Structure formats: C-alpha cells, structure tokens
Amino acid sequence: MTDYFSAHADALESLMDSLGADCPTMFWSNQEIRAMPSGAGASSTNSPGGFSLSADATLVCLVSDFAGEVPPDSSQQIVYPGMNEGRDGDIYKIVSRKISAGGKLISLVLESSAQGL
Numbered sequence: 001m002t003d004y005f006s007a008h009a010d011a012l013e014s015l016m017d018s019l020g021a022d023c024p025t026m027f028w029s030n031q032e033i034r035a036m037p038s039g040a041g042a043s044s045t046n047s048p049g050g051f052s053l054s055a056d057a058t059l060v061c062l063v064s065d066f067a068g069e070v071p072p073d074s075s076q077q078i079v080y081p082g083m084n085e086g087r088d089g090d091i092y093k094i095v096s097r098k099i100s101a102g103g104k105l106i107s108l109v110l111e112s113s114a115q116g117l
Contacts (some may be wrong), residue, residue: 003102005101005102005104006102006104008105009100009102009104012060012062012105013062016034016036016062023036024037025083026061026078026079026080026081026082026089027078027079027080028077028078029067029072029076030085031066031067032082032085033061033065033082034065035060035061035082035108037057037058038058038107039057056095056110056111056112057092057110058107058108058110059080059108060105060106061105061106061108062104062105063105063106064104071106071108072094072097073097074095074096074097075094076094077093077094078091078092078094079091079092080092080110090112090113091113091114092110092113093110093111093112094109095109095110096108096109097109
C-alpha cells in the first residue's frame with residue numbers, strides 16, 4: 001500500500017532541494033526554515049467597531065527542518081520572507097498550525113501582525 005502522505009512530503013522536500021538558495025524561507029526562533037507558500041487571502045469583516053481587514057497567508061514546511069523537529073506553536077510570530085536573518089521580511093502571527101498525517105509537513109496559517117491597526 002502506498003503511503004501518500006510520505007510521497008507528498010518527499011516530493012515537497014525534493015522541490016525545496018532543487019530550488020536550493022532560491023527556495024523561499026521564513027525566520028523563526030533564530031532559524032531560517034524553508035517554507036513554501038500555499039495560499040494567501042484578504043477579506044474584510046463587519047465588527048462592532050466597523051469594518052476590519054483580515055490578511056492571511058499559509059506556509060508549508062518540513063517538520064524535519066526545525067531544530068529538534070520542534071515547530072512553532074500557534075501563539076508565536078514568524079518573519080516571512082526570512083531573508084537576512086529575519087530583518088527584511090514582514091512579521092506574521094501564527095493563527096493556527098496543522099501537522100499532516102504522517103507528521104512530516106506542517107502548515108502554518110498566518111495573519112499580518114499589523115492587522116487591526
């Protein structure tokens with residue numbers, strides 16, 4: 001029986017490897033982590049204070065790329081893109097995270113830290 005979760009993770013790792021230095025990265029906890037953008041969105045919602053803008057992005061990473069295979073939790077921030085040790089990217093809050101079946105991939109749903117300003 002084929003393990004499709006592992007095949008997907010292996011294909012993503014192969015793509016990241018083939019991109020080499022051109023592979024997008026994020027910066028978290030003094031680590032530059034390869035991160036493939038999976039989607040982005042923007043919407044506005046009517047809240048008690050009026051309309052508020054919601055901007056988000058989703059990144060997919062290999063769990064094995066994190067030191068000790070310990071990925072961030074959903075209360076932390078990352079910088080994306082993670083260029084120059086995180087000095088040149090945008091700051092995002094992690095809204096949620098999902099580790100894939102098989103435990104090899106993690107999807108981080110992000111929200112701009114400037115949201116609500």
